[in-house]
Amino acid sequence: MNNLEELLVRGDKRAIARAITYAENYEEKAKEIIKKLYKRSGSAYIIGITGPPGVGKSTLTDKLVKNLIEKGNKIGVIAIDPTSPFTGGSILGDRIRMQDLSLHPNVYIRSMGTRGHLGGLSKGTYMATRILDIAGMDYVFIETVGVGQSEIDIVKIADTVVMVLAPGLGDDVQAIKAGIMEIGEIFVVNKSDREGSDKTVVELNMMLDLDDTKDWRPPVVKTIAYENKGINELIDKIFAHREYLIASGNLEKKRNQRLRMEIIETVKNKLMNNVFEKIQQKDFDFKLQEVIDKKIDPYTFADELYRDIFNKNL
Numbered sequence: 516m517n518n519l520e521e522l523l524v525r526g527d528k529r530a531i532a533r534a535i536t537y538a539e540n541y542e543e544k545a546k547e548i549i550k551k552l553y554k555r556s557g558s559a560y561i562i563g564i565t566g567p568p569g570v571g572k573s574t575l576t577d578k579l580v581k582n583l584i585e586k587g588n589k590i591g592v593i594a595i596d597p598t599s600p601f602t603g604g605s606i607l608g609d610r611i612r613m614q615d616l617s618l619h620p621n622v623y624i625r626s627m628g629t630r631g632h633l634g635g636l637s638k639g640t641y642m643a644t645r646i647l648d649i650a651g652m653d654y655v656f657i658e659t660v661g662v663g664q665s666e667i668d669i670v671k672i673a674d675t676v677v678m679v680l681a682p683g684l685g686d687d688v689q690a691i692k693a694g695i696m697e698i699g700e701i702f703v704v705n706k707s708d709r710e711g712s713d714k715t716v717v718e719l720n721m722m723l724d725l726d727d728t729k730d731w732r733p734p735v736v737k738t739i740a741y742e743n744k745g746i747n748e749l750i751d752k753i754f755a756h757r758e759y760l761i762a763s764g765n766l767e768k769k770r771n772q773r774l775r776m777e778i779i780e781t782v783k784n785k786l787m788n789n790v791f792e793k794i795q796q797k798d799f800d801f802k803l804q805e806v807i808d809k810k811i812d813p814y815t816f817a818d819e820l821y822r823d824i825f826n827k828n829l
C-alpha cells in the first residue's frame with residue numbers, strides 16, 4: 516500500500532477527500548485504489564435518502580447522523596447536488612446545515628455534482644461509496660432529490676431506501692404512485708408540525724396496502740426533523756429493515772445485484788465516453804453531412820461507428 520492507501524484505510528479524512536476527488540475526475544486513479552483495497556469493503560451499511568425538493572432530506576440526514584455517531588458509529592454522507600434549476604439553490608444550504616457535523620472526527624460529508632458527468636453520476640457515486648466503505652464507515656448516507664431516473668438509479672445503490680415526503684404534496688404523491696413508490700422501503704412524512712400530515716400518512720398507508728405482493732411492508736414514520744422528533748423511531752425502522760434483509764437473505768441478493776450494476780455501469784461509461792469522443796471528431800461531421808445529403812442512411816453510419824469503436828478501443 517502506498518501512503519494514500521494506508522491513510523485511507525485508517526479513515527483519514529484528507530485521504531478520503533482525495534480519493535473521492537479521483538472518483539469524480541480521474542477515474543483511473545480511483546480504480547487503482549479500489550482494485551487494491553476491494554477486499555476491505557463490504558462492511559458499510561448504505562442508506563439512501565430521497566424525495567421531492569425541500570421536504571427536509573438534509574435536515575433529516577443531519578439528525579440521523581448525529582443519532583448514529585452518539586452510538587459510536589463512523590458515518591459517511593454523499594449529498595448529490597441537483598442539476599435542476601429549481602433546486603440548485605439548496606447546494607449552499609446543504610453545506611451550511613451540515614457544517615458543524617463535518618467537523619466531527621467520525622463524520623465525513625461530501626457533496627458531489629451532477630454536472631460534468633456524461634451519464635457517469637452513478638458510476639462516481641458507486642466509487643465514492645466504495646471508498647467510504649474501505650475507509651471504515653459503518654454507515655454511508657446518499658442523499659438525492661428523487662426527481663429523475665439518474666437519481667432513482669443512484670438510490671438503488673442503497674441497502675435501505677428512505678423516501679421522504681411532506682404534507683401538502685398532493686401532486687408528488689401522485690408522481691410517487693406512478694412508479695417511484697416502488698423504491699421506498701421506509702416512508703417518512705416529515706414536517707409533521709404542518710397541517711395535513713395525518714392525511715398524508717393515511718393516504719400513503721392506503722397505497723402501500725394495495726401492494727400485498729411484497730414480504731416487507733414499508734412502514735410510514737412521522738417526523739419533525741428540525742425539532743429532532745421521530746428520529747429514534749426512524750432509526751428503529753431502518754434497523755428493522757436491515758434485520759429483515761439479513762433474515763430473508765435479501766441483503767445478499769441486493770448486494771449482488773448492486774455489484775452487477777457497478778460493473779455494468781463502469782463498462783457502459785467507458786463505451787459512452789468512446790462514443791462521445793468519436794462524435795466530436797471531424798470525420799463524424801463529414802459523414803453526418805453525407806447522411807443529411809442522403810448519400811448514406813443513418814443506420815449504416817451507426818453500424819460503421821459501432822464497428823469502429825469496438826475494433827479500436829476494446
Ligand SMILES: Nc1nc2c(ncn2[C@@H]2O[C@H](COP(=O)(O)OP(=O)(O)OP(=O)(O)O)[C@@H](O)[C@H]2O)c(=O)[nH]1
Pocket residue numbers: 567568569570571572573574575602605608609660705706707708709738739740741742
Ligand atoms: N416546518 C418544518 N420545516 C422543516 C422540517 N424539517 C426541515 N424543515 C425546513 O425545510 C427546509 C428544507 O429543508 P432541507 O433539509 O434543506 O430539505 P431537502 O429535502 O434536503 O432540500 P433539497 O436538498 O433542496 O431537496 C429548511 O428550511 C428546513 O429548516 C420540519 O420538520 N418541519
Ligand SMILES: [Mg+2]
Pocket residue numbers: 572573574605609658
Ligand atoms: Mg438537501
